[in-house]
Amino acid sequence: MSDINNKSSMSNLQPPTTTTVGQMLAPANTAPQKLYSGSATGNPRNKCALKPGHSLLDWIRLGNSGIDLAGTRGRVTTVNSDELARHNTREDAWMAIRGKVYNVTRYMDFHPGGVDELMRGVGCDATKLFDEVHAWVNYQQLLVKCFIGPLRTLSKMSSLPEGRTPVPTANFEIPSSNKPVNTNTEIVPRFDWIQKRQDLTIYIYTRQLCNPGLLLRRKCAKKLQLQVQINSAQHIFEFELHEEIDWPPKSVRVGSETGKIEVSVTKVEPALWSTYGAHNVSKGVVGETEDLEYEYEVVKCTDFNHDSFVLCLRDIQDTLMVLPIGYHMTVAALINGELIRRSYTPVPGKVLPQPHTDNESNSTNLNFLIKSYGEGILSTHLRQKQIGQMLLLSTPHGNLHLQRLLPHRQIALIAAGSGLTPMLNLIEHLLKRNANRM
Numbered sequence: 001m002s003d004i005n006n007k008s009s010m011s012n013l014q015p016p017t018t019t020t021v022g023q024m025l026a027p028a029n030t031a032p033q034k035l036y037s038g039s040a041t042g043n044p045r046n047k048c049a050l051k052p053g054h055s056l057l058d059w060i061r062l063g064n065s066g067i068d069l070a071g072t073r074g075r076v077t078t079v080n081s082d083e084l085a086r087h088n089t090r091e092d093a094w095m096a097i098r099g100k101v102y103n104v105t106r107y108m109d110f111h112p113g114g115v116d117e118l119m120r121g122v123g124c125d126a127t128k129l130f131d132e133v134h135a136w137v138n139y140q141q142l143l144v145k146c147f148i149g150p151l152r153t154l155s156k157m158s159s160l161p162e163g164r165t166p167v168p169t170a171n172f173e174i175p176s177s178n179k180p181v182n183t184n185t186e187i188v189p190r191f192d193w194i195q196k197r198q199d200l201t202i203y204i205y206t207r208q209l210c211n212p213g214l215l216l217r218r219k220c221a222k223k224l225q226l227q228v229q230i231n232s233a234q235h236i237f238e239f240e241l242h243e244e245i246d247w248p249p250k251s252v253r254v255g256s257e258t259g260k261i262e263v264s265v266t267k268v269e270p271a272l273w274s275t276y277g278a279h280n281v282s283k284g285v286v287g288e289t290e291d292l293e294y295e296y297e298v299v300k301c302t303d304f305n306h307d308s309f310v311l312c313l314r315d316i317q318d319t320l321m322v323l324p325i326g327y328h329m330t331v332a333a334l335i336n337g338e339l340i341r342r343s344y345t346p347v348p349g350k351v352l353p354q355p356h357t358d359n360e361s362n363s364t365n366l367n368f369l370i371k372s373y374g375e376g377i378l379s380t381h382l383r384q385k386q387i388g389q390m391l392l393l394s395t396p397h398g399n400l401h402l403q404r405l406l407p408h409r410q411i412a413l414i415a416a417g418s419g420l421t422p423m424l425n426l427i428e429h430l431l432k433r434n435a436n437r438m
Helices: 056-061 080-085 115-117 125-135 377-383 422-430
Strands: 026-029 092-097 100-103 146-153 192-197 199-205 211-219 225-231 233-243 252-255 260-266 277-285 292-303 308-317 318-320 329-335 339-342 366-371 390-394
Touching: 026 125, 080 146, 092 115, 092 125, 092 252, 115 125, 115 146, 199 225, 199 233, 211 252, 211 260, 225 260, 308 318, 366 377
Parallel strands: none
Antiparallel strands: 026 277, 092 100, 100 146, 192 199, 199 260, 211 225, 211 318, 225 233, 233 277, 252 260, 292 308, 292 390, 308 366, 329 339, 329 390
């Protein structure tokens, strides 16, 4: 974006703090939720013990064995609601999810939630139930070999005066199989964990295509904070871990399509823990003002081409930030006694020249590709930044809804004004998505 003639007075500059992220939020619920402790299985969700030979890997092997799990001999058959309702028993179980009908009879014993839970959606359109329980699950891939065909819904025609015939109208509705997930219901993230001797992995499940963001902060060796941003809501998980962990994390993955967040950290002392520890959850909202909460250090500033440069920033507060796709953040610097702010979007490191030092390749770094304007106050200043100098950054802001893009396979991206950088993560998401592949 252009950064000409946009200033704020010196009085708005406040010194960076080391307070927690939750303190900058307007709390919607001041009392923290229930404190959770670990279970013997390492899984606080209500799962059933599966029979031997019924793991996810066993299900994948069964699907690849050539057995006709759908029971249609490879034919795709349209199913209406009446026929779907007839297949409603444990031995003959059909289910519809987002306009597609699946034969889940053989999947019953493989379902982690148990047979009874799966039977709740048998013989009907289970889309609403699916979204309420685990909308993040990639059911298309899980049940691909069980697919029977599309669900056909019939609607009654209203009566017409005698002698009149109905006029055909064009159908501009989204195909039911590609309709986006309902976004009106509140998303309540769920927590899970697994461990090995060397590391601990924390999972946060949100909802398919909800485009979550993550701010991860190690407050001390045994305290970890995960702040999950979904639209304007912030879900803050405060973990008191069983033992100490190292920083930076071993790996962090945020699934833009599945809504699944995976954080893997290394244990200081390799051992199997009896519990992950305990955690509590609170909720807040992103402030309308872009508070400059985070302090970052310049580790690289080099030319990319004749009018653009690469700016690589490193956190100094054991913080890692993953922005929702299409979101931006404010970068601010003090110039001639005035605090100058501009909005920029971090870019994937893979689109930039290969790093030359460990500082540049750190997984917690934020990389920016910035166009320099001759009269741009901040871009000119940033281009002259030296290694070790400090900048202030805000929380992510934006309003891109990925589910609105799900029905479309031909998409034009116009980058006038915003520049190319907001498009890069979006392009990667569109090319990698499994639903309605491009």
